[in-house]
Amino acid sequence: MGKGGWGSVLESSPVNLILASNSPRRRQLISLTGWHFVVSVADVDETPLENESPPDYVLRLAETKARAVHANPDQLILAADTTVVDGSDILGKPQDEAEATMMLRRLRGRTHQVYTGIALLRASDASLQTDLCVTDVPMRDYSDEEIQAYVATGDPLDKAGAYAIQHPEFRPVAGMEGCYASVMGLPLCHVTRLMRKMGVEPNADVPANCQKLLEFDCPVFESILK
Numbered sequence: 001m002g003k004g005g006w007g008s009v010l011e012s013s014p015v016n017l018i019l020a021s022n023s024p025r026r027r028q029l030i031s032l033t034g035w036h037f038v039v040s041v042a043d044v045d046e047t048p049l050e051n052e053s054p055p056d057y058v059l060r061l062a063e064t065k066a067r068a069v070h071a072n073p074d075q076l077i078l079a080a081d082t083t084v085v086d087g088s089d090i091l092g093k094p095q096d097e098a099e100a101t102m103m104l105r106r107l108r109g110r111t112h113q114v115y116t117g118i119a120l121l122r123a124s125d126a127s128l129q130t131d132l133c134v135t136d137v138p139m140r141d142y143s144d145e146e147i148q149a150y151v152a153t154g155d156p157l158d159k160a161g162a163y164a165i166q167h168p169e170f171r172p173v174a175g176m177e178g179c180y181a182s183v184m185g186l187p188l189c190h191v192t193r194l195m196r197k198m199g200v201e202p203n204a205d206v207p208a209n210c211q212k213l214l215e216f217d218c219p220v221f222e223s224i225l226k
Contacts, residue, residue, distance in 0.1 A: 015200045020069045020079035021185075025166075029186040030078070032210055034203025037078075042068035046081075046092065054085045058117030059130055071123035076198060082116040082185045084137075084161025091161045100151050100162040104172075107161065109141040114161075116182040120194040129194045133187040135178035137165070142172060166214070179224075180216045189224040 017037040019030055030037055044064045048057050058081040065079035084091040086106060094100035114137050120129045150170040156162035163172045165183045179187045188210050192202055207221040 015195075016072070016075045018069055018071055018075050018077045020065045020077055023185055025164075025184045026080060026186045028213075029181055029184065029188055029210070030191070032188060032204060032213060033192065033206055035200075040069045040071075041065075042070075044068055048090055048092075054083060054088075054090055054113070054115045055117070055132055055134075057081075057090060058083055058115045059119070059132060060117075062117040062119035063121075063128065063130060066119040066121040066128070071121075073124045075123045076195075076200070077121040077123065078118070078191065079121075080116055080118045080186050082114060082160055082182070084112060084114055086110075086112040086161075093158055093160055094156060094162045097151050097157070100156040101147055103162040104142075104147045104150070104156070105144075107139045107163070108147075108172075109139060111136050111138040112161070113137065114183045116185065116187055116190075118187065118190055118194065120191075120198060122198060127198070129197050131187075131190045131194050133179050133182040133190050135176065135182050137176055137178075137183055138174045139172055140174040142170070146170065177219050179220055180214050180218065181210055184214075187224075189221045193224060 015035050017035050018040050019026060019037045020041055022041050027039065044061065046061060061081035062079045066077045069077050071077050091103055094103055114135045116133045118131050150156060155164055155167060165173050181188050188206050192206050207218060211218050
């Protein structure tokens with residue numbers, strides 16, 4: 001068993017899974033479970049509602065995305081939404097380079113939160129399961145020059161909070177003790193927990209695969225999967 005192993009892996013019955021996301025990061029992460037999946041995405045309005053809290057916001061969008069996808073009766077639909085929260089402010093995807101620069105300056109040298117809501121919908125009976133992962137993310141004190149170089153790559157423009165935790169050059173995060181995969185967009189142990197409620201087990205050692213890919217010793221997987 002690789003690092004982070006959590007006992008013998010139970011063989012699941014076949015699962016027909018739809019991933020309601022265009023994100024290459026979510027596709028990469030869900031592949032670590034061993035489940036066969038296809039991608040189908042429906043556009044939804046991601047504008048926060050007035051006075052909507054971060055948990056309500058990401059859970060609402062995850063459910064909306066799941067329900068917006070057409071599925072056959074034998075399929076499960078998995079959707080997720082991730083956002084960066086600083087204080088009480090939801091930081092979505094920046095509209096341009098100037099806003100990306102502003103967000104990165106705001107976040108540097110401080111700790112903020114990343115909220116990921118996930119929704120699992122069973123098409124046959126419209127049964128819905130949801131879960132929420134909240135992760136503290138301490139940012140390092142990167143320089144204005146580093147911000148400028150990173151923004152120039154274009155990478156921040158499709159990322160909530162204007163950064164990708166896994167970016168190989170920028171590496172904005174100082175160190176963390178929560179779910180790394182959630183900050184990337186899909187907390188795999190929370191997904192596994194939801195799938196189990198639908199009677200489906202993973203076909204792989206999810207914690208070990210996740211930690212190997214991310215090169216991160218996860219301190220929280222055992223408490224999530226217990």
